[in-house]
Every structure is written in C-alpha cells, then in structure tokens.
Amino acid sequence: MAQSPGQRIFETPLYPYRRCADQEAGGPVRRKVVVVGAGPIGLAAGIDLAQQGVPVVILDENDKVSHGSRAICFAKRPLEILDRLGCGERMVEKGVTWNIGKVFFGDRKVYEFDLLPESGHKRPAFINLQQYYLEQYMVDRVRELEAAGAPIELRGKNCIEAVGVHDDHVRLEISTPEGPYNLEAEWLIACDGARSPIRSMLGLDFVGKVFEDNFLIADVVMEADFPTERWFWFDPPFNPGQSALLHKQPDNVWRIDFQIGWDIDREEELKEENVRRRLHAMLGEDAKFDLEWLSIYTFQCRRMEKFRHGRVIFAGDAAHQVSPFGARGANSGFQDTDNLAWKLRLVIEGKAPESLLESYDAERIFAADENILNSTRSTEFITPKSPASRLFRDAVLDLSEHFAFARPLVNAGRLSVPSVYDESPLNGPDDAALPRRTRPGAPAADAPTREGWLIDRLGNRFQILAIGTDVPPHFEEAGVEVEILRLSADESPEFRERWLGEAPGAVYLMRPDQHVAARWQAFDAAAMRAALHRAIGLE
Amino acid sequence: MGKLITEPNIPDPDGFYEELVGLHEGLTEAQSAAVNARLVLILANQVGDREVLAEAMEAARKAAQSVIDRQEGQEG
Numbered sequence: 001m002a003q004s005p006g007q008r009i010f011e012t013p014l015y016p017y018r019r020c021a022d023q024e025a026g027g028p029v030r031r032k033v034v035v036v037g038a039g040p041i042g043l044a045a046g047i048d049l050a051q052q053g054v055p056v057v058i059l060d061e062n063d064k065v066s067h068g069s070r071a072i073c074f075a076k077r078p079l080e081i082l083d084r085l086g087c088g089e090r091m092v093e094k095g096v097t098w099n100i101g102k103v104f105f106g107d108r109k110v111y112e113f114d115l116l117p118e119s120g121h122k123r124p125a126f127i128n129l130q131q132y133y134l135e136q137y138m139v140d141r142v143r144e145l146e147a148a149g150a151p152i153e154l155r156g157k158n159c160i161e162a163v164g165v166h167d168d169h170v171r172l173e174i175s176t177p178e179g180p181y182n183l184e185a186e187w188l189i190a191c192d193g194a195r196s197p198i199r200s201m202l203g204l205d206f207v208g209k210v211f212e213d214n215f216l217i218a219d220v221v222m223e224a225d226f227p228t229e230r231w232f233w234f235d236p237p238f239n240p241g242q243s244a245l246l247h248k249q250p251d252n253v254w255r256i257d258f259q260i261g262w263d264i265d266r267e268e269e270l271k272e273e274n275v276r277r278r279l280h281a282m283l284g285e286d287a288k289f290d291l292e293w294l295s296i297y298t299f300q301c302r303r304m305e306k307f308r309h310g311r312v313i314f315a316g317d318a319a320h321q322v323s324p325f326g327a328r329g330a331n332s333g334f335q336d337t338d339n340l341a342w343k344l345r346l347v348i349e350g351k352a353p354e355s356l357l358e359s360y361d362a363e364r365i366f367a368a369d370e371n372i373l374n375s376t377r378s379t380e381f382i383t384p385k386s387p388a389s390r391l392f393r394d395a396v397l398d399l400s401e402h403f404a405f406a407r408p409l410v411n412a413g414r415l416s417v418p419s420v421y422d423e424s425p426l427n428g429p430d431d432a433a434l435p436r437r438t439r440p441g442a443p444a445a446d447a448p449t450r451e452g453w454l455i456d457r458l459g460n461r462f463q464i465l466a467i468g469t470d471v472p473p474h475f476e477e478a479g480v481e482v483e484i485l486r487l488s489a490d491e492s493p494e495f496r497e498r499w500l501g502e503a504p505g506a507v508y509l510m511r512p513d514q515h516v517a518a519r520w521q522a523f524d525a526a527a528m529r530a531a532l533h534r535a536i537g538l539e
Numbered sequence: 540m541g542k543l544i545t546e547p548n549i550p551d552p553d554g555f556y557e558e559l560v561g562l563h564e565g566l567t568e569a570q571s572a573a574v575n576a577r578l579v580l581i582l583a584n585q586v587g588d589r590e591v592l593a594e595a596m597e598a599a600r601k602a603a604q605s606v607i608d609r610q611e612g613q614e615g
Contacts, residue, residue, distance in 0.1 A: 394577035405584040 040317030042191035050152035063156030073327035095127030120494030208302020325413035356537030428518025428531030469505030
C-alpha cells in the first residue's frame, strides 16, 4: 500500500476526543441543535446552522475523516452550497476538473461526450476530490468558526447509545472513552449514514430495491498518462460480462471500479494479489502502481417514508440511498441540509411555524425520488437484470458507435443536477414570460454581474432581486428582514438570458438557500408580502 | 388506442414481409434476437413520438398474451 506523505490523513484523528463541560454537569444539558454524524452532510448541517447563529453540537462515534476516497464526484450545485459554507474554494483548487467522458463497449470506444460547460458560471459542472480532503476542509471550517466565536462544537468518540423522543426535545444517551453522559436536544439532525443507528433505534422504515451485485473499488496511485476524463467500460476484455469505471483524483490517485457480480468470496476478492491481477489485466502487465484503498460495496436504492419525525430530522444517506451511478449520494445530501438549515433557524427563532419543516419533507422527498429514479435506471442499464434487458443494452451500445440517435440511450450514470421544486408549497407566483430555468422552486442560475458572480451575492437570508426595475429601499415582513439586491438588466448577456429573457425588468424573491420563491415583472408590495408569508410557511 | 396507426400503412406488404424474414436467414435464435433488438431501436427513433411508442409497446405485449399464457402453462 502507498506510504507517501499526505495520503494517510484518514488514519489520523482529526477531531480527537476531548472531555466537554456537558459531561461535568449534574444532569443532562439541553442543547438547541445536535447533529449526529460528522461526515460531509453532518458537517454541512453544523456549519450552516452555526453561520446563521444557531448553537449546534456535532457528535460522531469516530474521530477521523472518511476512510478511503469514497464519494469523489462533486457537482456544481453542491460546490455552490459549499462556497456558501466557506469550503468551496479549497475544494475546487485541490480537485480535478473534468468534462470529457468516454464509453467503451467490448474492446472499442463507442462514443465520447463533453459536459460542455456553459459559460458564465463560477463553478464547473463537476470536480473529483477524495472525500477525506473534503471532510478535512470542512473540519478546518468548523475550527475557523469556533475560533471566531460561532456557537459550534465537534465532539469525536461520542457514540449515541439510546434516543428518547419527546414532544419538545430528544434525549440522548452518549458513550465516550471516559464513560457515558446524557444530553437533551431541542432538535436532532441525524446524518449518521446509510446504516443510520438513529433510524434503527427509532424503529423507522427504510425500504426500496436491493441490487444483487458487488463492486470492487481500488484507489490506485500511479503516474499514468490517461487524460483527465471519465472512462466507462461495458463488457471489457479485462472484465468480461461486467462493467468498469476509471476516474482521476488529485495526487495521481485513480479510482477504478470493477463490477464483480453477486456470488463472490469477499475476502478472496480483496486480497492484494487478486486485485493486482485484475489491475494488470486492465492497465497492462508492466503497469506500476500502489494501492491506496480497497473496498467492496453493494448498493440499494431506497428512502425513508418521511424524513422528519417530530424533533428528529434525517438528512443525507440516513434518509435516502442511491446507487453510485450519477454521483447522487453526497451531492444530494448537501442539498438536504441546504434546504433544512434556514427553515430550522426560522422555526427556532419563532419567526416561522413548525409546519415550515413539512416543506423539507415535501421538497427533499421529491428530490430523493428523482435521484432514486435516475440511479435505478442507470443501474438497470449498467447491470441488466434479464436477458431481454441485456439484449437491448448491448444493442444500444452497438448502435451508439455508428448512430448518434442511440447515444442518448446509453446510460452510464446520469450525473447529479439539482431538483427544481416545482410543486413546493412554498412557491409563490410565477410570471411565465420570464425564463423557465429561474422559475419558482429552481436554484439560482449563476451568471456574471458587475460586482462578481451572482451566486456569491445570494444566500443566507431572504433577498429581493430588483432587476432593471424599482423597488422600495427596505422590506420587512413578519419579522423577517429582506435584503434588497439591485441589479441592472445588462449585468452580462448570461445574466439577461437566465433572469430576464425578453422582459425589460423583473423582481425575484429569493430564499436563503438560493432558490427562487416567487417572481414578477414589477414590484407589488401586497404580492411580495403574501409570497414571503407563503415562503416561511405562514399560509 | 389513440395515435397508433392500426390500419394498413405499408406499401408492398408481401415484399416487406419477405425482406423482414430474409433479414434473419441463416441466423441462430440469439443472432435473430440481436438483429430484432437493433431494428426495434432504429424504428423507435424513426417514430420518435413517446405516445405512439407507448401504445405500440402495449399493443405488442397484448398481442403476445396468448403466447405468454401458453408458455407459462407449459412451464408451470
């Protein structure tokens, strides 16, 4: 295994156990929000709340970043969210940006695609980055917030042993290396992963489809001259009848996935000599490489029936699980906490009714279903479940080499894009003359403005975008102060196309998670008041 | 049924049929199945109308029902 420096960060305790004041208290201390799980989604929840001034404690049974690279593909929308959380820049600097994907069938390339990045966005369509780097950056961000006096704490080796759910709080029994203590949380956010112990302790359902297949992941360190592209093989000579995937990560680490079937001997497959044999068949007999990390995974597509259970709210893999094809796991988890944090803050501040949290269920269950649908379809294409399915799959691949029409049918993963909450109960009025991509429910479409990227000027509070039209200097309603952001119609061609279309001006009400709540061509105070009421669940 | 054409629409029906069968001449069952799958996809793209395609699939499955039933009878 590789020993080079800097590649073992996942073996060093990054947030080691430290005794905290809550352990000295006579009885359980009551905390505003407790997040369980310091994976990317738990850290995102904690950072988001702390940035908004909501006191939060993050507990994790471990004290290290993720073991191995795990999630490696981060899409544009999660990068924008991570920018808002103060972690995006380091990710993009370190990450590998890619646009080209190649698809091979048997021993030949059948076609290639270009993600064709649209101009006028701060962030690329995708970057590849090991999950351990992401988690390290997020932990650094927690430390930075702590140092600045933000109300956030990260406690390693704090394992939840029992959960008691009450009407207005949740009681937690926690074990530590120095013995147990109890806590009370007014709100509990469970980001404790696909095998969520909290979910099990509460006896909650998690149903869906199991795929009878195994995938071997090898993170390989090598000097190779493969270009920075995503290569996907169907039925390659080095893995007959199965699929394989090659992806580049920073530090000359290559992610290689082999589909290896259902009936396997795990231990045998994970033996270094056997993995090396597979890799040599793929990379050539004289290929020189080190193995950084090996793992075998199976997957399921499933979700909880409801993500919110009173004072316990589930997010990320704890709430929903997808196959890895399309990178819809971690990417969708960030969108969960992005959606949840501002709503929870308004509820805690008493500005919004608790029922606002029902829209978290509505919006994120809709998104989870979209992700499950897409990843289930990709899985069926990649690992056909019947002879007829394989017959059509192979036919599509064959045709795709010669006929452009078949290429859109090739499904080697439909890469993560954000959901548009078209049916959200929080959506206010739309003006259909304005561009479709910025309709209510949609995430903000980035564009250059005279004072920088639009996306950097949005988020964390409600905002009114006044584009080429007049609005009052201040707007406040129901105790919520709304920031006015004035923009001209000619900030940039991309801005005009994405936010105005043919209209001379527009007024947008934006949510703190950078989604559009409502829009008009001109300001109307009564309509704006009604839309804000609706967006915070007062209607 | 709405948009699916179910009235005769193929000129020279005998010639077309001969060509269709001829396409499979000398092929094993598996090879024929492979050709058919490609043919279905090429034709589906030509049609290009999701509604028509859905109706066509439903009609095909229905028309094959007696075959499916008979086979299940034999196996079960």
